[in-house]
Amino acid sequence: MSIHVAITRRVRAGCEAEFQQALREFFSTSFAHSGVMGASLLVPPPGSDAREYGILRTFRNEEERDAFYDSPMFKTWDERARTMTEGEPVYRRLDGLEAWFRSPGPPPPRWKMALLTWLAVWPVSMIVSALLAPLFGQLVPKFIFAGVVAGGIVIVLTWAAMPLLVRIARPWLHGSRPQPDKPGDR
Template identity: 30%
Template sequence: MNQPVTLMVARRVAAGQYDAFLVWLREGEALATGYPGYLGSGVLTPPPGDNLVQIIFRFACPQTLDEWEHSDTRRLWLERGQGLFEAPQARRAQGMDDWSGAGLQPPPRWKQSIAVWLAFFPISLLFNAAFGDYLAHLPLLPRILLSTLILTPVMVCVFIPLITRALKGWLHNASSRANGWRGSAR
Protein backbone atom coordinates (compact mmCIF):
# COMPACT_ATOMS: atom_id res chain seq x y z
CA MET A 1 0.00 0.00 0.00
CA ASN A 2 1.41 3.36 -1.03
CA GLN A 3 1.48 6.21 1.44
CA PRO A 4 1.51 9.90 0.59
CA VAL A 5 5.00 11.30 0.20
CA THR A 6 6.30 14.77 0.99
CA LEU A 7 9.12 16.50 -0.86
CA MET A 8 10.75 19.25 1.18
CA VAL A 9 13.03 21.57 -0.77
CA ALA A 10 15.13 24.37 0.69
CA ARG A 11 16.29 27.07 -1.75
CA ARG A 12 18.48 30.08 -1.01
CA VAL A 13 17.10 33.02 -2.94
CA ALA A 14 19.71 34.87 -4.99
CA ALA A 15 20.46 38.44 -3.92
CA GLY A 16 17.87 40.91 -5.21
CA GLN A 17 15.65 38.16 -6.63
CA TYR A 18 13.16 37.60 -3.79
CA ASP A 19 10.06 39.04 -5.52
CA ALA A 20 10.85 37.33 -8.83
CA PHE A 21 11.52 34.10 -6.92
CA LEU A 22 8.09 34.22 -5.24
CA VAL A 23 6.35 34.78 -8.60
CA TRP A 24 8.28 31.85 -10.06
CA LEU A 25 7.47 29.70 -7.01
CA ARG A 26 3.72 30.39 -7.24
CA GLU A 27 3.88 29.42 -10.92
CA GLY A 28 5.40 26.08 -9.90
CA GLU A 29 2.67 25.50 -7.33
CA ALA A 30 0.03 26.26 -9.97
CA LEU A 31 1.65 23.80 -12.37
CA ALA A 32 1.78 21.07 -9.71
CA THR A 33 -1.88 21.66 -8.80
CA GLY A 34 -3.00 20.20 -12.11
CA TYR A 35 -0.68 17.21 -11.89
CA PRO A 36 -2.06 13.70 -11.08
CA GLY A 37 -1.47 12.70 -7.47
CA TYR A 38 -0.82 16.24 -6.24
CA LEU A 39 -2.22 16.70 -2.71
CA GLY A 40 -0.98 20.18 -1.86
CA SER A 41 2.00 22.38 -1.23
CA GLY A 42 3.19 25.11 1.05
CA VAL A 43 5.92 27.69 1.40
CA LEU A 44 7.75 28.62 4.59
CA THR A 45 9.18 32.08 4.09
CA PRO A 46 12.40 32.99 5.87
CA PRO A 47 12.63 35.31 8.84
CA PRO A 48 13.95 38.83 8.21
CA GLY A 49 17.61 38.80 7.26
CA ASP A 50 17.55 35.23 5.93
CA ASN A 51 17.05 34.04 2.36
CA LEU A 52 16.31 30.32 2.83
CA VAL A 53 12.82 29.48 1.56
CA GLN A 54 11.40 26.04 2.32
CA ILE A 55 8.94 24.55 -0.14
CA ILE A 56 6.81 21.51 0.60
CA PHE A 57 5.07 19.42 -2.07
CA ARG A 58 2.81 16.50 -1.11
CA PHE A 59 1.84 13.73 -3.53
CA ALA A 60 -0.39 10.67 -3.23
CA CYS A 61 2.48 8.18 -3.58
CA PRO A 62 6.16 7.98 -4.51
CA GLN A 63 5.28 7.14 -8.11
CA THR A 64 3.23 10.31 -8.66
CA LEU A 65 5.98 12.42 -7.09
CA ASP A 66 8.56 10.75 -9.34
CA GLU A 67 6.39 11.46 -12.37
CA TRP A 68 6.14 15.13 -11.35
CA GLU A 69 9.88 15.37 -10.63
CA HIS A 70 10.76 13.95 -14.05
CA SER A 71 8.06 15.73 -16.05
CA ASP A 72 8.80 18.16 -18.87
CA THR A 73 6.47 20.63 -17.17
CA ARG A 74 8.62 20.73 -14.04
CA ARG A 75 11.88 20.71 -16.01
CA LEU A 76 10.80 23.77 -18.02
CA TRP A 77 9.63 25.52 -14.85
CA LEU A 78 13.01 24.88 -13.18
CA GLU A 79 14.79 26.24 -16.25
CA ARG A 80 12.74 29.45 -15.99
CA GLY A 81 13.91 29.77 -12.38
CA GLN A 82 17.63 29.71 -13.22
CA GLY A 83 19.39 32.59 -11.52
CA LEU A 84 16.68 33.06 -8.89
CA PHE A 85 18.17 30.66 -6.33
CA GLU A 86 21.34 28.85 -5.34
CA ALA A 87 21.70 25.06 -5.34
CA PRO A 88 18.69 23.54 -3.58
CA GLN A 89 18.59 20.79 -0.98
CA ALA A 90 15.75 18.26 -1.01
CA ARG A 91 14.43 15.62 1.35
CA ARG A 92 11.64 13.10 0.89
CA ALA A 93 9.57 11.90 3.80
CA GLN A 94 6.92 9.22 3.89
CA GLY A 95 4.83 7.86 6.75
CA MET A 96 6.74 7.83 10.05
CA ASP A 97 9.81 9.25 8.30
CA ASP A 98 8.27 12.67 8.95
CA TRP A 99 8.86 12.16 12.69
CA SER A 100 12.56 11.50 12.21
CA GLY A 101 13.48 15.14 12.01
CA ALA A 102 15.02 17.13 9.20
CA GLY A 103 18.46 16.02 8.15
CA LEU A 104 18.26 12.59 9.77
CA GLN A 105 17.82 9.24 8.13
CA PRO A 106 14.69 7.46 9.36
CA PRO A 107 15.52 4.98 12.12
CA PRO A 108 15.21 1.25 11.40
CA ARG A 109 11.63 -0.01 11.36
CA TRP A 110 12.23 -2.18 14.43
CA LYS A 111 13.24 0.91 16.43
CA GLN A 112 10.19 2.79 15.12
CA SER A 113 8.02 -0.14 16.23
CA ILE A 114 9.45 -0.05 19.74
CA ALA A 115 9.01 3.73 19.94
CA VAL A 116 5.36 3.47 18.85
CA TRP A 117 4.73 0.69 21.35
CA LEU A 118 6.35 2.72 24.15
CA ALA A 119 3.97 5.57 23.35
CA PHE A 120 0.91 3.46 22.68
CA PHE A 121 0.99 1.01 25.60
CA PRO A 122 0.78 3.47 28.52
CA ILE A 123 -1.77 5.69 26.77
CA SER A 124 -3.91 2.70 25.85
CA LEU A 125 -3.65 1.41 29.42
CA LEU A 126 -4.68 4.80 30.85
CA PHE A 127 -7.54 5.10 28.37
CA ASN A 128 -8.87 1.65 29.27
CA ALA A 129 -8.47 2.30 32.99
CA ALA A 130 -10.36 5.59 32.67
CA PHE A 131 -13.08 4.58 30.20
CA GLY A 132 -13.11 0.78 30.23
CA ASP A 133 -16.14 0.55 32.52
CA TYR A 134 -18.11 2.98 30.31
CA LEU A 135 -17.26 1.06 27.16
CA ALA A 136 -17.63 -2.46 28.59
CA HIS A 137 -21.34 -2.67 27.71
CA LEU A 138 -20.61 -2.09 24.01
CA PRO A 139 -20.04 -4.99 21.64
CA LEU A 140 -16.41 -5.54 20.61
CA LEU A 141 -16.52 -3.81 17.20
CA PRO A 142 -18.01 -0.46 18.37
CA ARG A 143 -15.81 -0.54 21.49
CA ILE A 144 -12.62 -0.94 19.43
CA LEU A 145 -13.87 1.55 16.83
CA LEU A 146 -14.52 4.21 19.47
CA SER A 147 -11.23 3.68 21.28
CA THR A 148 -9.16 3.79 18.08
CA LEU A 149 -11.03 6.87 16.84
CA ILE A 150 -10.07 8.64 20.05
CA LEU A 151 -6.56 7.26 20.54
CA THR A 152 -5.19 7.44 16.98
CA PRO A 153 -5.20 11.25 16.61
CA VAL A 154 -3.92 11.65 20.17
CA MET A 155 -1.08 9.23 19.42
CA VAL A 156 -0.18 10.70 16.02
CA CYS A 157 -0.41 14.35 17.02
CA VAL A 158 0.90 14.25 20.59
CA PHE A 159 2.49 11.10 21.96
CA ILE A 160 4.43 9.66 19.02
CA PRO A 161 6.15 13.00 18.32
CA LEU A 162 6.92 13.26 22.06
CA ILE A 163 8.39 9.77 22.29
CA THR A 164 10.45 10.21 19.11
CA ARG A 165 11.94 13.41 20.55
CA ALA A 166 12.60 11.69 23.88
CA LEU A 167 14.26 8.71 22.16
CA LYS A 168 16.04 10.71 19.47
CA GLY A 169 19.52 9.67 20.65
CA TRP A 170 18.62 5.99 20.60
CA LEU A 171 16.58 6.13 17.39
CA HIS A 172 19.42 7.91 15.59
CA ASN A 173 22.51 6.28 17.06
CA ALA A 174 25.88 6.64 15.34
CA SER A 175 25.09 4.00 12.72
CA SER A 176 22.00 5.85 11.52
CA ARG A 177 23.31 9.43 11.72
CA ALA A 178 23.66 10.33 8.10
CA ASN A 179 22.60 13.38 6.23
CA GLY A 180 18.96 12.82 5.34
CA TRP A 181 18.88 15.42 2.56
CA ARG A 182 18.47 13.37 -0.53
CA GLY A 183 16.43 13.13 -3.64
CA SER A 184 16.16 15.29 -6.67
CA ALA A 185 15.79 18.97 -6.04
CA ARG A 186 16.33 19.95 -9.62
Protein backbone atom coordinates (compact mmCIF):
# COMPACT_ATOMS: atom_id res chain seq x y z
CA MET A 1 0.00 0.00 0.00
CA SER A 2 1.50 3.33 -1.02
CA ILE A 3 2.22 6.03 1.55
CA HIS A 4 1.47 9.70 0.88
CA VAL A 5 3.29 12.45 2.78
CA ALA A 6 2.59 16.18 2.70
CA ILE A 7 5.49 18.44 3.68
CA THR A 8 5.17 22.17 4.24
CA ARG A 9 8.18 24.49 4.26
CA ARG A 10 8.28 28.25 4.74
CA VAL A 11 10.77 29.72 2.28
CA ARG A 12 12.87 32.75 3.27
CA ALA A 13 11.90 36.00 1.55
CA GLY A 14 13.94 36.39 -1.63
CA CYS A 15 14.81 32.68 -1.84
CA GLU A 16 11.62 31.53 -3.58
CA ALA A 17 13.07 31.06 -7.09
CA GLU A 18 16.26 29.44 -5.75
CA PHE A 19 14.21 27.06 -3.57
CA GLN A 20 11.95 26.03 -6.46
CA GLN A 21 14.93 25.36 -8.75
CA ALA A 22 16.80 23.42 -6.06
CA LEU A 23 13.69 21.37 -5.27
CA ARG A 24 13.13 20.51 -8.95
CA GLU A 25 16.72 19.28 -9.13
CA PHE A 26 16.24 17.25 -5.95
CA PHE A 27 13.00 15.78 -7.33
CA SER A 28 14.97 14.43 -10.32
CA THR A 29 17.67 12.98 -8.07
CA SER A 30 15.18 11.54 -5.56
CA PHE A 31 13.54 9.30 -8.16
CA ALA A 32 16.75 7.24 -8.11
CA HIS A 33 15.52 5.93 -4.73
CA SER A 34 13.57 2.80 -5.61
CA GLY A 35 10.68 3.46 -3.21
CA VAL A 36 9.79 6.96 -4.45
CA MET A 37 6.66 6.73 -6.59
CA GLY A 38 5.86 10.42 -7.02
CA ALA A 39 6.57 13.98 -5.96
CA SER A 40 4.81 17.29 -6.55
CA LEU A 41 5.43 20.90 -5.64
CA LEU A 42 2.63 23.23 -4.58
CA VAL A 43 3.51 26.91 -4.82
CA PRO A 44 1.70 29.94 -3.42
CA PRO A 45 -0.68 31.67 -5.85
CA PRO A 46 0.93 34.30 -8.13
CA GLY A 47 0.94 37.74 -6.54
CA SER A 48 0.52 36.25 -3.05
CA ASP A 49 2.72 37.24 -0.11
CA ALA A 50 2.55 33.66 1.17
CA ARG A 51 5.85 31.80 1.39
CA GLU A 52 4.49 28.36 2.35
CA TYR A 53 5.47 25.71 -0.18
CA GLY A 54 3.98 22.24 -0.23
CA ILE A 55 5.73 19.06 -1.27
CA LEU A 56 3.68 15.93 -1.83
CA ARG A 57 5.55 12.62 -1.90
CA THR A 58 4.34 9.10 -2.53
CA PHE A 59 6.31 6.06 -1.44
CA ARG A 60 5.81 2.37 -2.16
CA ASN A 61 5.48 1.56 1.58
CA GLU A 62 6.54 2.70 5.06
CA GLU A 63 9.92 0.98 4.88
CA GLU A 64 10.79 2.77 1.64
CA ARG A 65 9.59 6.08 3.12
CA ASP A 66 11.77 5.62 6.20
CA ALA A 67 14.77 4.55 4.10
CA PHE A 68 14.35 7.64 1.91
CA TYR A 69 14.24 10.05 4.86
CA ASP A 70 17.22 8.30 6.47
CA SER A 71 19.29 8.33 3.25
CA PRO A 72 22.39 10.50 2.80
CA MET A 73 20.72 11.92 -0.34
CA PHE A 74 17.78 13.28 1.66
CA LYS A 75 19.97 14.52 4.51
CA THR A 76 22.11 16.47 2.03
CA TRP A 77 18.96 18.00 0.49
CA ASP A 78 17.55 18.84 3.93
CA GLU A 79 20.76 20.70 4.89
CA ARG A 80 20.62 22.67 1.62
CA ALA A 81 16.90 23.42 2.01
CA ARG A 82 17.42 24.75 5.55
CA THR A 83 19.58 27.54 4.11
CA MET A 84 16.58 28.72 2.07
CA THR A 85 13.77 28.09 4.58
CA GLU A 86 12.61 29.26 8.00
CA GLY A 87 11.68 27.01 10.90
CA GLU A 88 11.13 23.29 10.79
CA PRO A 89 9.38 21.52 7.92
CA VAL A 90 5.97 20.05 8.80
CA TYR A 91 5.39 16.42 7.77
CA ARG A 92 1.92 14.86 7.60
CA ARG A 93 1.07 11.34 6.50
CA LEU A 94 -2.12 11.22 4.44
CA ASP A 95 -4.36 8.19 4.88
CA GLY A 96 -7.60 6.95 3.37
CA LEU A 97 -9.70 9.61 1.69
CA GLU A 98 -7.08 12.22 2.61
CA ALA A 99 -4.79 10.79 -0.09
CA TRP A 100 -7.22 11.93 -2.81
CA PHE A 101 -7.51 15.30 -1.11
CA ARG A 102 -3.81 15.65 -0.38
CA SER A 103 -2.47 19.13 0.11
CA PRO A 104 0.27 20.65 2.27
CA GLY A 105 -2.18 21.89 4.91
CA PRO A 106 -4.79 20.08 6.95
CA PRO A 107 -7.24 17.94 4.98
CA PRO A 108 -10.78 19.22 4.46
CA PRO A 109 -13.48 18.07 6.91
CA ARG A 110 -14.29 14.38 6.49
CA TRP A 111 -17.93 15.10 5.67
CA LYS A 112 -16.82 17.20 2.67
CA MET A 113 -14.44 14.46 1.50
CA ALA A 114 -17.21 11.86 1.87
CA LEU A 115 -19.78 14.00 0.04
CA LEU A 116 -17.45 14.74 -2.88
CA THR A 117 -16.45 11.07 -3.11
CA TRP A 118 -20.11 10.03 -3.15
CA LEU A 119 -20.77 12.58 -5.91
CA ALA A 120 -18.04 10.89 -7.94
CA VAL A 121 -18.87 7.26 -7.13
CA TRP A 122 -22.58 7.50 -7.96
CA PRO A 123 -22.36 8.42 -11.67
CA VAL A 124 -19.07 6.57 -12.23
CA SER A 125 -20.54 3.32 -10.88
CA MET A 126 -23.56 3.64 -13.16
CA ILE A 127 -21.45 4.45 -16.23
CA VAL A 128 -18.81 1.75 -15.66
CA SER A 129 -21.48 -0.87 -14.99
CA ALA A 130 -23.42 0.11 -18.13
CA LEU A 131 -20.27 0.04 -20.28
CA LEU A 132 -19.01 -3.31 -18.98
CA ALA A 133 -22.34 -5.17 -18.88
CA PRO A 134 -22.45 -5.82 -22.64
CA LEU A 135 -18.83 -7.04 -22.58
CA PHE A 136 -18.87 -9.24 -19.46
CA GLY A 137 -22.39 -9.31 -18.03
CA GLN A 138 -23.51 -12.69 -19.42
CA LEU A 139 -20.06 -14.25 -19.78
CA VAL A 140 -18.91 -14.36 -16.15
CA PRO A 141 -20.54 -15.09 -12.77
CA LYS A 142 -22.11 -12.08 -11.03
CA PHE A 143 -19.49 -11.90 -8.28
CA ILE A 144 -16.68 -11.73 -10.87
CA PHE A 145 -18.61 -9.12 -12.86
CA ALA A 146 -19.01 -7.11 -9.64
CA GLY A 147 -15.23 -7.30 -9.13
CA VAL A 148 -14.56 -6.12 -12.68
CA VAL A 149 -16.99 -3.21 -12.20
CA ALA A 150 -15.37 -2.32 -8.85
CA GLY A 151 -11.95 -2.33 -10.52
CA GLY A 152 -13.24 -0.05 -13.28
CA ILE A 153 -14.73 2.32 -10.72
CA VAL A 154 -11.46 2.51 -8.80
CA ILE A 155 -9.49 3.22 -11.98
CA VAL A 156 -11.85 5.99 -13.13
CA LEU A 157 -12.01 7.54 -9.64
CA THR A 158 -8.24 7.45 -9.10
CA TRP A 159 -7.06 8.84 -12.43
CA ALA A 160 -9.97 10.92 -13.69
CA ALA A 161 -13.01 11.69 -11.56
CA MET A 162 -11.46 12.49 -8.18
CA PRO A 163 -8.54 14.62 -9.45
CA LEU A 164 -11.01 16.64 -11.55
CA LEU A 165 -13.62 17.02 -8.81
CA VAL A 166 -11.04 17.91 -6.15
CA ARG A 167 -9.58 20.58 -8.43
CA ILE A 168 -13.01 22.03 -9.18
CA ALA A 169 -14.18 21.90 -5.56
CA ARG A 170 -10.91 23.10 -3.94
CA PRO A 171 -12.30 26.48 -2.77
CA TRP A 172 -15.32 24.77 -1.19
CA LEU A 173 -13.26 21.93 0.32
CA HIS A 174 -10.67 24.11 2.01
CA GLY A 175 -12.35 27.48 2.58
CA SER A 176 -10.18 29.53 4.91
CA ARG A 177 -7.50 27.13 6.00
CA PRO A 178 -5.96 26.94 9.46
CA GLN A 179 -2.21 26.60 9.84
CA PRO A 180 -0.69 23.16 9.15
CA ASP A 181 -0.28 20.65 11.97
CA LYS A 182 2.88 20.51 14.01
CA PRO A 183 5.58 18.04 12.91
CA GLY A 184 4.42 14.44 13.24
CA ASP A 185 4.47 11.47 10.90
CA ARG A 186 6.81 11.83 8.02
